[in-house]
Amino acid sequence: xxxxxxxxxxIIKRLAKKISDEVISKVAGKYDKEGIFPRDILDLLAYTELxxxxxxxxxxxxxxxxxxxxxxxxxxxxNCAGIAVSYAATALGAYPIMLYGTENQKKKYLPKIAxxxxxxAFALTEADAGSDVSSIKTVAEKDGDFxxxxxxxxxxxxxxxxxIYVVFAVTDKSKGPRGISAFxxxxxxxxFYCGKKEDKMGIRASSTTELIFENCKVPKENxxxxxxxxxxxxxxxxxxxxxGVAAMAIGIAQGAYEHALRYAKERIQFGQxxxxxxxxxxxxxxxxxxxxxxxxxxxSTCRMIDSGAKDYxxxxxxxxxxxxDVAMKITIxxxxxxxxxxxxxxxxxxxxxxxxxVTQIFEGANQIQRNIIASEIVKEL
Amino acid sequence: xxxLVCVKQIVDPDKIEYNSxxxxxxxxxxxxMNNPADLxxxxxxxxxxDIFPDSRVYTLSMGSLECKEKVKELIELGVDEAILLSxxxxxxxxxxxxxxxxxxxxxxxERFDLILCGDHSLDGxxxxxxxxxxxxxxxxxxxxxxxxxxxxxxTLEIVKKVENILAKFEVKLPMLLSVKKDSNFVRxxxxxxxxxxxxxxxxxxxxxxxxxxxxxxxxxxxxxTAVDDFEKEKMESISCKIYEQGxxxxxxxxxxxxxxxx
Numbered sequence: 001x002x003x004x005x006x007x008x009x010x011i012i013k014r015l016a017k018k019i020s021d022e023v024i025s026k027v028a029g030k031y032d033k034e035g036i037f038p039r040d041i042l043d044l045l046a047y048t049e050l051x052x053x054x055x056x057x058x059x060x061x062x063x064x065x066x067x068x069x070x071x072x073x074x075x076x077x078x079n080c081a082g083i084a085v086s087y088a089a090t091a092l093g094a095y096p097i098m099l100y101g102t103e104n105q106k107k108k109y110l111p112k113i114a115x116x117x118x119x120x121a122f123a124l125t126e127a128d129a130g131s132d133v134s135s136i137k138t139v140a141e142k143d144g145d146f147x148x149x150x151x152x153x154x155x156x157x158x159x160x161x162x163x164i165y166v167v168f169a170v171t172d173k174s175k176g177p178r179g180i181s182a183f184x185x186x187x188x189x190x191x192f193y194c195g196k197k198e199d200k201m202g203i204r205a206s207s208t209t210e211l212i213f214e215n216c217k218v219p220k221e222n223x224x225x226x227x228x229x230x231x232x233x234x235x236x237x238x239x240x241x242x243x244g245v246a247a248m249a250i251g252i253a254q255g256a257y258e259h260a261l262r263y264a265k266e267r268i269q270f271g272q273x274x275x276x277x278x279x280x281x282x283x284x285x286x287x288x289x290x291x292x293x294x295x296x297x298x299x300s301t302c303r304m305i306d307s308g309a310k311d312y313x314x315x316x317x318x319x320x321x322x323x324x325d326v327a328m329k330i331t332i333x334x335x336x337x338x339x340x341x342x343x344x345x346x347x348x349x350x351x352x353x354x355x356x357x358v359t360q361i362f363e364g365a366n367q368i369q370r371n372i373i374a375s376e377i378v379k380e381l
Numbered sequence: 382x383x384x385l386v387c388v389k390q391i392v393d394p395d396k397i398e399y400n401s402x403x404x405x406x407x408x409x410x411x412x413x414m415n416n417p418a419d420l421x422x423x424x425x426x427x428x429x430x431d432i433f434p435d436s437r438v439y440t441l442s443m444g445s446l447e448c449k450e451k452v453k454e455l456i457e458l459g460v461d462e463a464i465l466l467s468x469x470x471x472x473x474x475x476x477x478x479x480x481x482x483x484x485x486x487x488x489x490x491e492r493f494d495l496i497l498c499g500d501h502s503l504d505g506x507x508x509x510x511x512x513x514x515x516x517x518x519x520x521x522x523x524x525x526x527x528x529x530x531x532x533x534x535x536t537l538e539i540v541k542k543v544e545n546i547l548a549k550f551e552v553k554l555p556m557l558l559s560v561k562k563d564s565n566f567v568r569x570x571x572x573x574x575x576x577x578x579x580x581x582x583x584x585x586x587x588x589x590x591x592x593x594x595x596x597x598x599x600x601x602x603x604x605x606t607a608v609d610d611f612e613k614e615k616m617e618s619i620s621c622k623i624y625e626q627g628x629x630x631x632x633x634x635x636x637x638x639x640x641x642x643x
Contacts, residue, residue: 007579008576008579011572011575011576011579012572014575015569015570015572015575018569018570019569044569047568047569047571048569048570048571048572049571049572049573050572053572062572
């Protein structure tokens with residue numbers, strides 16, 4: 001389908017596809033098996049200037065928007081979502097600074113992220129605060145020119161690898177969600193440690209770790225926005241980055257579909273290729289329909305956000321839910337079409353099936369997304 | 382440092398077709414690609430520019446206007462200026478006529494400190510264009526180069542490979558070097574270069590733009606060689622046999638297969 005991308009968007013997609021097909025496809029299996037963080041691929045993305053596609057020109061980026069970021073994530077995910085998420089998680093860490101940072105904060109951090117000299121991360125989730133964001137326990141107490149952070153964060157993508165972390169902590173316990181604040185924490189700050197690395201089902205090339213704050217001293221100028229605006233910062237950031245999860249899911253689905261289609265054309269059973277059997281034809285047709293539908297919803301949402309719309313919470317959630325459910329279904333079907341070969345690690349679809357699962361879970365589980373969408377549509381009545 | 386790289390737009394070897402009347406290769410724009418060894422030569426040029434950022438890297442290609450799109454891909458890699466020598470009178474030029482035309486174009490253009498070429502093109506396989514250009518220009522030439530490093534702006538340390546021998550040279554510029562295919566990893570394009578390539582128009586030269594060219598020495602008429610006939614090589618069909626591990630007799634079978642190739 002022709003999505004009428006601009007010339008520069010087509011270039012971004014072509015460049016990301018080239019990297020994905022010529023480099024990522026060759027290392028995806030090894031990085032997944034051995035849990036290798038894709039530092040070399042991120043360096044290549046930096047060299048090719050794809051690290052800055054979504055960052056404004058005045059801060060050293062290309063000046064694109066959410067759609068440009070999604071085009072990169074989608075193409076990288078066609079071959080390895082684990083590698084793609086290491087790129088996407090930097091965007092998740094960069095957006096709060098782009099949206100709520102002071103001029104000094106933007107000038108200090110965004111050019112480094114745009115040039116790929118710094119990797120970013122977003123640290124909100126805790127062991128007892130996943131979907132229930134407002135119950136985070138990490139605290140930040142003001143002490144002169146510093147905030148002192150104490151607490152633990154869990155399941156933080158790019159944990160240990162990132163140079164810049166946007167960390168959420170409670171500054172006023174009595175105010176509930178309005179008592180949460182966001183801080184920029186740099187790797188190497190006193191009292192900031194990286195904890196256990198998770199042994200995950202999928203996206204194994206990415207680093208997911210615990211973060212530990214023990215009397216971590218954060219300069220007061222690293223407060224993002226005002227005290228108490230952390231919850232809003234997190235939610236507004238997610239509105240812009242959930243399309244990134246949708247893009248990852250669509251990339252995974254597209255990759256699985258391409259492998260299954262090629263396999264079905266080549267695999268001969270009962271003297272005919274699998275594609276001659278209607279049972280398989282319908283599965284492939286459904287894959288195509290769902291991928292295009294998910295992509296159309298994603299690109300429309302991105303264009304809505306990039307054109308300056310004020311409220312796009314339900315659209316952002318909808319594309320994330322739809323695309324991730326599509327990715328899960330399609331990767332399961334791809335394994336089914338490929339049978340025994342789909343189930344073994346010689347072919348990449350079993351990895352894609354494992355990778356797809358997380359898109360239904362992170363950046364807000366799909367159940368929470370449906371709550372958000374329902375709340376928005378009921379409110380609009 | 383002014384560096385010129387000669388880059389040929391060839392037909393993808395997997396899709397090559399011959400015109401049986403003219404005995405030449407059919408050049409359809411949809412199957413064109415930049416000759417791989419020439420891209421290895423270009424990579425060395427760009428590495429020199431990385432070290433000496435005030436250097437300028439030019440490319441020179443010869444072919445129909447359909448080559449423009451492939452020439453623009455060179456801009457995506459970081460080339461400063463791409464030149465296409467295109468003239469219907471050049472059609473059918475053999476390696477000798479091509480070398481002559483290219484050397485006339487080079488003499489018309491700026492003065493270059495270094496000229497780089499791939500050591501052969503996948504569609505022609507003559508390997509004689511680089512030494513002939515050097516001969517026409519009256520500069521030294523070294524073939525089969527696999528590494529180029531600068532000692533200073535006028536001196537290069539180069540490595541050439543012949544069979545399994547690596548020979549090291551220190552050479553003074555100007556110089557023409559022809560580079561072996563796969564001697565380096567060709568870089569990826571950069572987004573900003575790709576954006577530049579979007580609106581970039583390669584500089585197109587016709588024969589009328591070249592100084593002192595003798596048109597009798599180019600094209601089909603001016604060529605010293607002519608192809609008599611084409612014949613597609615008959616490839617022996619390869620069959621695959623799977624041997625189970627462990628049995629002596631099967632190992633003997635494998636040894637027999639290997640012995641056939643020794």
